[in-house]
Amino acid sequence: MSWLRYFRRPQRDQDFALEIDAYLQHEIDDNIARGMNPREAAFAAQRKFGNVTIAKETTHRMNTIGFLETLGQDLRYAARLIRLEPGFFSVAILCLALGIGANTAIFHLLDTVRLRTLPVANxxxxxxxxxxxxxxxxxxxxxxxxxxxxxxxxxxxxxxxxxxxxxxxxxxxxxxxxxxxxxxxxxxxxxxxxxxxxxxxxxxxxxxxxxxxxxxxxxxxxxxxxxxxxxxxxxxxxxxxxxxxxxxxxxxxxxxxxxxxxxxxxxxxxxxxxxxxxxxxxxxxxxxxxxxxxxxxxxxxxxxxxxxxxxxxxxxxxxxxxxxxxxxxxxxxxxxxxxxxxxxxxxxxxSGVSDLRSKYQDPLLILLGIAALVLVIACANLANLMLARASARERELAVRLAIGASRPRLIRQMLAESLLLAAIGAACGALLAQFLSSYLVRFLTTTDNPLYVDLGTDWRIFGFTAALAVLTCLLFGLMPAIRATRANPGTLMKASGRGLTDARERFGLRRILVVAQVALSLVLLVGALLFVRSLHKLLTLDAGFQESGVLVAEVNFSTLNYPPQRWNEVQSEILRRIRILPGVEQAAATSILPISGDRWNDEFLFVGANPSGKFLSNFSAVSPGYFRTLGTPLLAGRDFNEHDTTLKSPKVAIVNQSFIKKFLNGANPIGKRMRIETGPGEPETIYEVVGVTKDAKYVRLSDPFSPTVFTALDQTPKYGASTIMLSRSHLALTSQLAAIKREMAAISPAMSLNFYTLQSEIADSLLRERLMATLSGFFGFLAALLASIGLYGVMAYIVARRRGEIGIRIALGANRANVLTLIGSECGKLLLAGLLLGIGFALAASQAITKLLYGLSPTDPLTIVLSVLLLALVALPASLIPAIRASRLDPMQALREE
Amino acid sequence: MARSKTNDDRGDMMQGTLAMLILRTLLLAPAHGHTIAYAIERTSEDILQVEHGSLYPALHRLEERGLIASFWGTSENNRKAKYYRITPTGRKHLASERNRWDQIVNAIARVLGPATE
Incomplete structure (x- = not known):
């Protein structure tokens, strides 16, 4: 055996043909010399030589590498089948690519965030x-x-x-x-x-x-x-x-x-x-x-x-x-x-330190779980598809066996088909993994928080998922070959197309696969809907302010080198200048931007109350007009005004509804005086409550409303030479931004500015929720689709298997409705079993995501009902099409085929 | 599988002896396939009937093992034909095969003893 010779096969074959020709010519010459006529001489020469084809084949086999020769043939044959059945192969490749790609990408991110050690020595x-x-x-x-x-x-x-x-x-x-x-x-x-x-x-x-x-x-x-x-x-x-x-x-x-x-x-x-x-x-x-x-x-x-x-x-x-x-x-x-x-x-x-880890560990684990389920569904689907194809090919295999194909040869050919499919699927999976991981990183990156993750593909996990999918492919791809070659071809040829209810047990396997698919995809759909609804609740909840149209400008004036006692003054001047800009309707300054994650909390006492009765509340220092700018209504009392400055007047505060509810049992707070905790040596601060506002969210949208005390910005000592300006304008964002930039440059070009909208700030704060909703939604929908394809496959198979029976029924007088009911009930049984099982799984699995939900119980009945309806909706065409096809069956044709 | 296996067995049996006969024939002079086939038949006084078709795979196998070499030449009746000649390795191989063959024949003869009739 030699590679060189392998590639010179055609030349060799030609040589050999010439040689045989030479032999025959010699023999014919001799025969003619012996006195035969040319015709006889030629026949006699052929007889003397024996079987030319066998001789040719024997030498050809000597010159070739048998495995390679047949592998080439097998792959060509498999490729032809792919061209003939594009539907089957695209679904199978989609299954493989999704299962492999999603798992690889998500595991890669999880591994980077959670498991990998720092790239330093020891x-x-x-x-x-x-x-x-x-x-x-x-x-x-x-x-x-x-x-x-x-x-x-x-x-x-x-x-x-x-x-x-x-x-x-x-x-x-x-x-x-x-x-x-x-x-x-x-x-x-x-x-x-x-x-x-x-x-x-x-x-x-x-x-x-x-x-x-x-x-x-x-x-x-x-x-x-x-x-x-x-x-x-x-x-x-x-x-x-x-x-x-x-x-x-x-x-x-x-x-x-x-x-x-x-x-x-x-x-x-x-x-x-x-x-x-x-x-x-x-x-x-x-x-x-x-x-x-x-x-x-x-x-x-x-x-x-x-x-x-x-x-x-x-x-x-x-x-x-x-x-x-x-x-x-x-x-x-x-x-x-x-x-x-x-x-x-x-x-x-x-393995380093990470905020990302604590924030995304749970979501990533859940996503990995979801991706793993998708992989299981994909494998089940694949198995189902392979089985469906196999039963259709039983007859073909039987014929090939009968005309002398050897069993290993048939198995090798099935292997080649499965391998080709698996290879294409795995390649698509690797591509998808690349794409998905860069998408994930882009998703998690905000201007404020660039995510740095090495974007390579994790080949270990790729290898693992690919191996799993390929194994599925091979297992179910080979099953028909093994089965077909074990049985007597004659029996098989007789059986296929004729049996009314044979192969019951294989049928069983396919039914189980479909029920499992439906159940698992229901679990994914329930999860997806929970995340989507939870995000929707967060997006539509009343945060206590109107974030749209509010431009945030962070102004840092530390380079101007003012002493700290003048910081409040500079801040007021900046706010004054922004307020008088054309087009600006409302403007205010604040020490804490809502939902930014910043927080100031302090302990305080009501003056005249029991000294042990300390309360902990959130605080924020805001300028006059803050509530108008954010659109938070003032419910009682007054807003801060120009008289609330450190020098001239007593310190004042505005509290929110939660404050009243939690600390005053709903009593009127106006006129109450509160003392803030200070260390020894610091002057005591006493605030008098002058107003009440509606509750607004403070740190996170998903937190419940919490007691908040607003103090007047000018009466609150500043800790840094910077301030946060909020403005609301009817002008376009860009022109508003440009105007503020010009005005600030007029004060000093050395001041630094950072702009963003309150809306984008809030959107960024919901990143995790959006990630979960988007990805779980995507996977959930996909799983439902895959399950429907699986269901369709099984239904179409059942209909094909029972063609003869249905034909007889129609011939005996069954009408279309009868046939529809027959097939429909078959399908309904599968769907119902899957859905019931799925609800059970979903209820069992739901506890895992409790922490990631807002305002929803993980066993929310409406969500489960919606998921069931959604899945049934997607699965309906899958079951209806084969049923309708069965009901339109021409009995004569169906029976004649037998 | 089973079918091709018996094929190979028969091939192996034939191959050994056929190879020896081919090598022996080529010892005298280079020849092409047709000549070799007839030479074997003639020298065995028509007792050994070679299926001429099976001669060619055997020739190729021998060439592959380096026991014989081939070249294209023109035959006595002016036709293009592939000629084979024995290589030095082929000669050595023939000698050892011959030895082994003689031993086997002697051994079998001893077991069978003198003909009893």
Missing amino acids: PQELVELEIGSSQRSGNFSSSHSDFTYALWDQLRTHQQAFSGLFVWEPTRFNTATGGEVRNVEGLYASGDFFRTLAVVPALGRVFSAEDDRPGCGAPGVVLGHSYWQREYGGQASAIGRKISIEGKPFEIIGVAQAGFFGVEVGKAFDVVIPVCAESLIDGESANTPKRDHWWLAVIGRLKPGWTLAQAHAHVEAISSGLFEATLPPSYTPETAKKYLAFKLTANPAG
Whole structure:
């Protein structure tokens, strides 16, 4: 056997034909010499030689590679079948592609977000330090900020468990020198950040502990590799250049190694700055000196030989010393007691830290579950299709066996068909996976929160799902070949087309498959409808304000270097200028934008009430006109006005309905005075309630209304040189935006601005809900479609099988209605069994999604009824078409075919 | 499967002896298929009737194993024909096969003993 010879087959065959010809000519010559006439001579020569074809075939077989030769034939034959049955093959390939593609894409995202370790050396040695308790007081920067700067300073001098330890804080830096902001993903990190993670520079150098000293001014910054590629075109000349961070120039000293995105999964830093620069960048509002500002997260690398448990014990042991040394002076004795009782804990951080993980872990797991169900449905459908085809081909196989095809040869051919189908399906699946994963990442990316995920295809999971689908294909593709070759071809030929109710048991398998498909797709439909209805509820709920038409402008005037006592004044001036712009109907300023995720809560007491009766409420500082701008009605009392300023008048507050309900049992709040908790040494603040507003959502749309106190913006001390302006105008968004931009530039071109609409902010806050509704809706519909195709397949098969019987019935006088009922009831039974089973499954599975729903019970009866109706609607044509076809059967024709 | 297997068995039996006969014939001079077939028939005094058709696959197999080589030539009656000649490997192979054959024949003869009639 040789490859060379294999490809020279045609040449060889030709040679051989010539050789045989030569033999015959010689023999004929001899025969003529012996005295025969030419005709006789030719016949005699043929006889002498024997069977020419056998000789040719024998030599041909010698020259070829048998497996290849027949594989080629089989594949060609299979391709011809695909052309002949495009319907069957497109459905089968769709099943495969969907099952494989969806699972691969979703698992890939889940794996990136949840399972994969950080791309740094020995990630298993990384440990995150946290405070076990959530009862902290003060300000928080993000959900995983567990350290104040003072606490970090103490920790690093007292710990012995880690060979390297660093703090980090994700933030956003404005790199524009004025006007509209140009934000980049920023990271504050302490000096040992790169050394601890063992990340080397791709260019220049990375900073080290020497660069990160208190009072370091503007130290050198390091760029992320992809940012360097994007913004500096990967030029080495970027090193040594200046980059403007919040209006201050910093020198670029290096670029981090490619593929290093930081320690937060789903995000990639653009610029990392030594944490000592925070004092310079944030100026008067810096977090570094504040002992009650929790803004840093700590990660360390265990010393060789140390285990997580040892490190845990160590940090717990040194905790009390650390907290004693860093007690914020502003704390009341009560808060201080809590603070001193805090204990540090050590947790593994090898796979990084992620907000994404906590937010999307459940949704992704559920989506994976949905995709897995789609895969099961797809496989069931595939099995059904293959079985349907197989029974149609039983006769063909029997004929081929009867005329001498060998069993292995037939099985090989079926194998080739299944493999071709599976290969095309898997290829489509891989394509779909690519497309779907980039779609998912785009879906989850908002301007505020770019999602950084490596977009490659996960070949392990692709391999797994593809193997599963291919296995299904092979299993059910081969079944007919094995069955057909086991039986006596004669029996099979006689049986096919004649039996009225034979092959009952295979029928059973197909029925079970269809019932399972219907049941599972009902589960998916119920889930999809729950998510869709939940999103709809969120979109249509009365949030307490009218978000449409409200433009949000974040104005940062820190570059103007006003002292903090003048910040309120600047803010009022900005608001005044926006209000008088032509076209602006309403404008207001606020400290907290609703639904943005920002939150300010405080404890307070009613003056004259029991001092132990403290209440916790949300707060927001707003300017006069805030409620009009947002469209939240004022129910009693008055709005803030120009007289509510710190100097001239007593401090006033407006409360919402929930506040009255929860803290005053519905009593009239106007005139009530409340005192806000302050630490020792700070002046007491007493507010008098002057108005009541309708309830409005605060942090999340899905949260119930919560008690909220609004204070007058001018009477509330500002913490930063920035403000949030809201405006409502009848002008187009772009011209309104341009007008505000011009006006702000007139004050100072160095002020930075960030614009968006309240509507988009709210839409972004519903991202998770939209993701679930969109994807589960898509899969649910698809599953229903697949189940209907399956149902159609089985019904069409049943009708084909019972043609003879139906023909006899019609011949004996059954009318169309009788036949319709006969087939319809058959179909109804299958559908009903599937639906009942599906409702059971759905009820059992629904608990898993309770947390992701808003305003709906997972067993919501209306949703279940709707899903059943929807599925029945999709399945109806699937069952009607074969039934109608059966009722139109011409009995003569049907019986003659027998 | 079963059918093709018996085919192969018969082929193997034939092949061994037929190969030896072909090689022996070619030892004298190169020849084409037609000559070889008749040479075998004649030298065996028509006892060994070769099916001429089965000669050709055998020739190809021998060529494939490098025991004989082929070339296109012109025959005595001026026709184009494929000639075969024995290679050195073929000679060696023939010698060893011959040995083995003699042993087998002797062995069988010993078992059968002198003819009893």
